Amino acid sequence: MKIKFLNLPCLCLVFYCPIFWAFNATALGLAGTRANDVTSIEYNGLSPVIQIHTARIFTDYERHGFFRIGLLPIPVAENVQIQIRSADYLTNALYELHSWDDPSAGVKRLELRTLEIGLFGDKQPRLSAVTARVGQNGTLELSTVSLFDAADQQMSIPKATLQIAGSSTGWLCWNCDGQSQHVFLFKPKPDKTP
Numbered sequence: 542m543k544i545k546f547l548n549l550p551c552l553c554l555v556f557y558c559p560i561f562w563a564f565n566a567t568a569l570g571l572a573g574t575r576a577n578d579v580t581s582i583e584y585n586g587l588s589p590v591i592q593i594h595t596a597r598i599f600t601d602y603e604r605h606g607f608f609r610i611g612l613l614p615i616p617v618a619e620n621v622q623i624q625i626r627s628a629d630y631l632t633n634a635l636y637e638l639h640s641w642d643d644p645s646a647g648v649k650r651l652e653l654r655t656l657e658i659g660l661f662g663d664k665q666p667r668l669s670a671v672t673a674r675v676g677q678n679g680t681l682e683l684s685t686v687s688l689f690d691a692a693d694q695q696m697s698i699p700k701a702t703l704q705i706a707g708s709s710t711g712w713l714c715w716n717c718d719g720q721s722q723h724v725f726l727f728k729p730k731p732d733k734t735p
Contacts, residue, residue, distance in 0.1 A: 576595075578596060580592065580594045591633055591634045594621070594622045595618045597618070622666075623635075625660060631710050632706050651674070652673070654672055656669065656670045668683075668703070670687075670701075672685070678707070681705055683703055684700050698715045700716075703726075712724070713726055
């Protein structure tokens with residue numbers, strides 16, 4: 542079961558549909574389409590397995606240097622927080638993003654700004670990124686990425702790719718000094734109790 546909460550100015554609605562309907566409205570050219578505080582929760586029985594919260598959804602424009610190009614609108618989701626039970630649910634949480642990278646259909650590229658992905662029960666997200674865009678072959682292209690390891694130490698990466706579909710779901714890849722690096726984001730953290 543999926544539950545969606547949407548707060549528009551002076552209006553609160555509950556829908557049984559995926560969160561990305563608001564992105565579809567911006568892609569269809571509905572100028573001025575905005576949504577604030579959108580939350581989507583998917584349950585397995587009585588337990589939540591996916592929760593996606595987006596602070597703001599709006600239409601922006603492609604940037605080239607300092608200029609915004611008015612003929613190139615893009616749907617944007619800002620302050621996106623994704624919580625999942627395990628990596629198995631990452632594909633479900635981001636499944637509808639695949640349709641946003643189809644140049645043959647003229648689909649505009651969705652941009653996620655200030656993205657956080659974590660597991661339920663974690664004190665901090667496993668991954669945060671300043672921007673994320675849908676890439677090829679079921680990936681998210683991330684920039685200015687922060688990771689937290691098992692000891693809650695932060696590591697910064699300028700650019701990385703997160704696999705969100707297929708057999709490699711949950712793997713983050715990046716280059717460091719010409720070497721390809723890979724890490725699985727959703728390993729259970731060791732219990733810190735003595």
